[in-house]
């Protein structure tokens with residue numbers, strides 16, 4: 001198995017020894033090495049682009065707006081059209097990006113336009129599948145926000161559409177394209193933390209916005225919102241502005257904490273480890289505080305068993321999200337192995353190595369005695385060994401890199417990492433986490449064939 005071999009550990013140690021030598025001769029790539037602390041700057045080469053790409057936005061709310069801002073930072077792309085079901089967002093779009101935009105409340109009018117090469121889909125989750133499939137079948141490349149789908153049953157049709165149309169399809173968990181995730185992938189491969197056995201991630205929030213109580217515009221009504229289209233693929237109900245503007249809280253439209261937040265960590269974790277995903281998913285939680293009519297928990301814990309695979313040894317994952325959290329703070333992705341751990345963000349990796357050789361392990365003591373190695377019964381305090389890898393100040397970030405990867409794939413016919421298969425394998429454990437919570441049972445999944453396993 002790749003990650004556990006002695007040779008990969010030697011690989012890491014050799015690289016670090018080389019790095020120390022570089023510091024000794026004053027290599028600028030390595031800023032400091034005080035005691036056992038090592039620091040390296042992560043660098044991304046500038047990106048150039050020849051062919052102009054015209055794109056459109058479908059769903060011009062918070063994330064759609066951010067995506068356009070990021071996409072427009074990349075060279076030679078143009079926003080030509082915007083679609084949203086709420087007229088206020090269309091008005092905002094002209095204020096931000098000019099009066100020349102084609103505006104519509106009907107996404108199919110965007111898909112039939114010849115001047116649109118690609119679309120960003122940033123609608124609520126219950127529209128991702130249908131619009132993605134329609135867009136690819138209409139010949140458009142697709143950048144779809146996460147999670148790729150709203151229900152576990154919806155994934156295969158997106159994969160089929162991508163395979164049959166050959167269009168570039170990328171899902172929006174931006175971390176996957178970041179320097180931080182790339183560095184973590186390389187460190188794990190090089191054996192920096194030994195054999196991975198555990199990973200975790202925690203989100204802590206305690207504010208109305210953090211708990212998805214977003215503002216509802218004063219003019220929200222059936223005159224300004226195309227409610228009938230919004231609910232046309234789900235339960236029929238009379239107009240309800242809260243269900244439209246705070247959609248994350250309702251199961252017909254959103255995917256709860258797991259689909260909103262856990263999915264980012266599945267994407268990063270699977271990218272770093274080359275994993276296909278867990279085979280057992282169990283969730284617990286409850287609605288403790290934000291009792292505003294929502295249908296999803298505000299405290300959610302998920303535990304996930306990752307089976308042995310070609311890429312990795314078996315390991316466990318623990319994820320937790322708490323919207324009533326007064327103290328504990330957010331951690332991003334932590335990977336723990338037999339010889340160390342890594343804290344991974346999009347911009348940095350902090351690697352801690354366990355270099356303890358002094359031990360009370362009776363087996364080791366026996367071996368040392370046999371080898372004639374003198375044993376001290378007094379414990380030594382070993383200096384910590386910590387390595388920080390941090391992006392350079394001018395790094396434009398994971399979101400920028402994600403759009404660069406998307407547009408580069410369109411221009412050069414290349415593949416993206418976070419395609420439909422990858423994104424389904426990331427979405428599935430998140431969606432099954434919700435299913436586990438709602439059905440109060442563990443869910444079994446085959447991550448290779450991407451199918452539910454009957455108990």
Ligand SMILES: NC(=O)c1ccc[n+]([C@@H]2O[C@H](COP(=O)([O-])OP(=O)(O)OC[C@H]3O[C@@H](n4cnc5c(N)ncnc54)[C@H](O)[C@@H]3O)[C@@H](O)[C@H]2O)c1
Pocket residue numbers: 058059060061062063064083084085086089105107122123124125127145146147172173174229230245259260
């Ligand atoms: N990648 C990330 O870091 C990240 C962060 C936040 C949100 N997201 C994802 O982005 C998506 C949007 O989230 P948001 O926070 O921007 O929500 P939002 O409510 O701010 O925006 C959604 C917009 O979609 C519009 N809309 C709804 N149905 C539509 C349809 N059928 N056709 C056209 N427009 C429609 C709404 O009017 C609204 O303007 C979600 O899938 C969410 O999970 C991703």
